[in-house]
Amino acid sequence: MFTSKFNTMTGALDWEIQNEDYDYQQELARAGFADMLHDYERNRLYYAGLRKAIKKLKSENKVVNVLDIGTGTGLLSMMAVMCGADTVTACEAFKPMVKVAKKCIEANGMKDKIKIIEKRSTDIVIGIDMDQRANVLVTEVFDTELIGEGAIGTFTHALDHLLDSYCYVVPDNAIMYIQIVDSPKCHDWNWLDLSKYGLKVPEEYKNLAGDAIFDIQLTEFNEFRALTEPLEAFRFSFSGKKPISYNERNVVEAVSKQDGKANGIFMWWVLRMDYENEILLSCAPHWAHHSPNNMQWRDHWMQAIYFPSRLIDLKSGENFLISCQHDEYSLKFDVHAFSEKNKILNFNQPIEDINLGMTLVSRNRLAQLNDKKRFDMFINLLKKNEKDYRNLLIANDDFSILPLLSASETKYEKIFVLESNRFRERCLLSFLNINGLEERVTIIDKNLTDIQSADLINNQFDFVLSESSFNSIVLPWDNLYFYYGLEHLRSLEQKKSAIKKILPIKLRLFVIAISMENLDKIRSPVGVCEGFNLAEFDKIILEASCKADGFLEPHPLWEYPSKPLSDSLEIFDFNFNSRSVSEPFTKTCKFGLKENGLLNGFALWHVLEFDEEDSRISINTGLLNEPEFGKNLVWSKDYKQAIHILEKKVEICDSNRSNISVNCNINFEPLLGKFNIYFKIEN
Template sequence: MKTFSGRANPVTGSLDWVEESEEYDYHQEIARSCYADMLHDHDRNKKYYQGIRAAVARVKARGEKVIVLDIGTGTGLLSMMALTAGADFCYAVEVFKPMAEAAQSIVEKNGFSEKIKIINKHSTDVTVGPDGDMQMKANVLITELFDTELIGEGALPSYEHAHQNLVQEGCEAVPHRATVYAQLVESELLWSWAQLQPVEVEGARLVPPPAVGHCAGAHSVCDIQLSQVSPHSFTPLGPLCTMFSVDFSKPVSSAFQSHSCQFAALSGGRGQVVLSWWDLDMDPSGSIVCTMAPSWTYPQPKTAPWRDHWMQSVYFLPVESRVTEGEELSLTVCHDDYSLWYSLQSHSQQDPQTAAPPLRPCCTCQAHLVWTRPRFGELNDRRRTESYVSALRSVLREDSVCLGVSDGSLLPVFAHMIGAKKVFCLENSRMSKQVIEQVLEANSMKGSVELLEIRPQQLTSSDLRGEQISVLMGEPYFSTSLLPWHSLYFWYCRTALAGLLRPNATILPCTATLHMVAVEFQDLWRIRAPCGSCEGFDVTAMDEMVQRSLDWRESSEAEPHPLWEYPCRALTRSTAVMTFDFTQCVPEQPISSQGSLPLIRTGRCHGVALWMEYHITDDITVSAGLIEPISEQGECVWSRHRKQGVYFFRPAWESSGDGRAAVSYSFTFEPSLGDIKMDFSIASQ
């Protein structure tokens, strides 16, 4: 059955009616999942296999039949490992129906269907008894319910229910134990993702609103590939602390808990950020360990396993605290059933034994709800700000009437500070408008920028007090943008506002260019690579399901990824493949571009990276992609503020690097759809 649903187009701003089907949602879920990444994680699979074999052996040594409960079975891989290790029967629970169907196909293909029962339910709905889902309680509990924060996927409630209802007392658990580690650091880079910093404009100082500086921030964890954050970017103020452990072989509680670690400060500084990760002991002795520690903790960083399904966590303290070397400190972690949060106390300020546990962070200033963490980093980027200020300084006059079109942007504030006669600003939401109002009030500029909560298509001359716009400006940044070219919404806004512009109006940025480079990824390719066989088991049914999902309606599209977290090498030079002239209205006819880039470096070409560069004026450019020239070896340095587009080749192409082969490309921008169609091939030159 086909249905149609309305969706806001992030480029044109219009409401598009899109053909749907009952299968669409789960196809997208599968296509965007990390199942391939997990199956390619040999370190994870190996440690699980070792732990399962050891647990099965311990139960057999007691003379018992081995009955396994596998919660969150996914592909059924861990259940098949248990059967291979000698288990007598497995109950494999998977709540996601398409995944349960794939698991059924996989266990059948590997000859385990008689000894593995797939149960398509949430584990808390599973029953035990003659007429239940399970005939008896299990004596081995296998789970993979973890996320970057360890407990964010509901591991604690699931374990709690399993111990009460589904497993025997004294059962063996794989993993046996999880331990959470944390380290207090000072980091200008990381802190810039949490708080708005003051900025100098024309000799004046723009300060953040007090409500923002005093706000505890967003409660959600910041999960990143911490291996890509150089140790030079932070200063450890304390040792690596063991915060708490959870023993999964015993009853588990999902109730609120807090744990503290006392230590003497290693150096003086500002306590701002907590870096955190966890590891899994697969057996009671702790001899089989799967760790999420970042690569720079390894004696040989290149030996660290890569995974995207489990990363590391960054927690921002509610307020930064001055710390002196040798000072006695207490770092406290609290958790409910789904999330963690941290706080820092000095022994000289209060007794950690009697202090009340800190409340879960909650944004009270609205800025942390309007601006994402990368957006905070972008607003705090001094070099980027100076580029925009320089551009504004070069075009503004005493009689300039400015209109800002971006979400939660400080450009209108800068325009006023530089001396524009009148500044208007369009905001897409009331909350965003209120945040900018706070900035204006904190700097005694209330009323100096007129904020309008109205769409560009609805703006009239009366809204502008009869003024005509002489400078239309944008970063451009829009909260609805996912892919780099979604910011072309600025172009559609400019077109809608054409009747309100002076004949010689300045458009800032004046143009934008779409750039591409063909790359070899160090690791990111794994998320889209077929698995075929995993630890000796045939999982092609999973590959087939993922491929069907990728082929579902949107198969030939790029994906958004923050490439600063995912190292890659350029195998071609970078080039601008398409130009968008904002000084003119959006054309009615499509814009097309074709060409080819010789493969000048050896490697496996996994795909192309795509990004936008904004030409604010003729001589000032801001890149949302590469921020440094590509090195001789092909190393790329990417902006941390925006996600880039990645178009994966399936399969990857081999490059000899002699320039005889080239990546041919074809791009077509469809103005009516606001979409860029792209196609790539490899050809000899």
């Protein structure tokens, strides 16, 4: 069948021929099931919780009827069978996974022991779909926020409509923890600070990134000082011992351990799998984990950072308040001075659903906007060129402070900025107005590739500057979108010879062979899990992932430790001053390995250069230091890099290292807007 696909380089919609099951493959690939099944602690503790609940009911001579909500592969249902359940009913509404579950259950000889209902649990009716209520519920409907996948509604409905009054639930309950920290990086992820440049931030846009969750591998984050110990924010009872509130508000009194600014709120949770609270499944970072030397790595559940609505300075020993709120799906936390206690504790006010606000930029983009070295570089570039060029076009389609800086710091006659998003345009106008710069900047409400001749009649410019910050960029070579935009501008009659200066000058692409500590697990076969054969899952899911996701995918590699097995190698460069490039570019780079370890992937990133004479005047999105063999690589926290995870890992050792080489094949077809990279390991 034909499907339309947005070309991230050209900005155009391309039509591609796909298999009839394309949508099915897309859904499967993005479901993240492989990561969950590699979470051996999760699997083991769910098994232990089930075993304990079923054993308890058996000891009371009760018939055990198990309900598994959201069965996925059928793993938890098969565990229930092995634990001695008399009946097992599994429900799964995600159609692609129903097929997987049936195949896995049949492969393990349990086809006649598990009934699969292809419905949401909230649509199940006793007497029609199930013969009787269950007395054991097992389900994993959690995300990093614990409740974001609808856990509250799922458990509440099951307790009311699908379970006996005397029942056991796995997990039984959960505790959510928070910790207040002082972190300059958290500040950069939340508040835009333009004070260095004498510019104001409008009150209504003080939070450009909104209040949405910022999930993160906190164990890899060390740029903070703890102002409190971990504090309990909420308890959730899933077993019916206490009703789960759809809207709950709690206030925690805390004491600051040291002087600092409360600009980050860390959050994680712990599942207590059994009715005696003995089996603990913790998502805590290493410093708060009950077993820090034996922690399970996982990516499907991480930790999260929330951000206060305003910055509060705390003194050592000072009392303060933390307000905690959740609705059915979301969480919200804030920090308050102790003097606000009466106001904060006024529970007569109705609890409303949480409004997370509008997200105008990502947290990473906000950190880029707070990078003073970055914008000092841009100011110097602008001043260096203002004598030679009169009219400046700033070409991004993500919010930028370049229009503000160019208007306040330079003397260009005219400054134009592209902004096609009406919400970001409104935001930029507010910034310009509050700083008295609205007369200096003209906004063109188009993307770079959408500008028409009519847009340029009264808008003449000879200098085009870009951070190459475009919303379409996913992988490093997507920055070639800037070239296609320039080609579009050049094609317009009025502008054929008007553009005299283009920055950035060059795109450079780098690669390095790496040994990832854990990240490769998200694309690795599961094989046997807790004694169950999941080969059918591997076959279906990994094939779908390959078809849907392609060869490379973006990840913030600073969160995922990896060590170098080769030097970094430049494999491609492109000059943005190039005109009408039409010939396909093909190149093969061959490089060797210089360190022992498990070769399980390749990382790629790009550098944008802005000065022909000084390559240091650049934006580097990848490695911050030269790789040192035997040590973890140091990656930029403000960008995602591209990663290729090898299907077949290779153990590199002294005996084979000199005989192994890597071929990296690059193919760029400018007329089609296609860029492909392939890796081949030769022995």
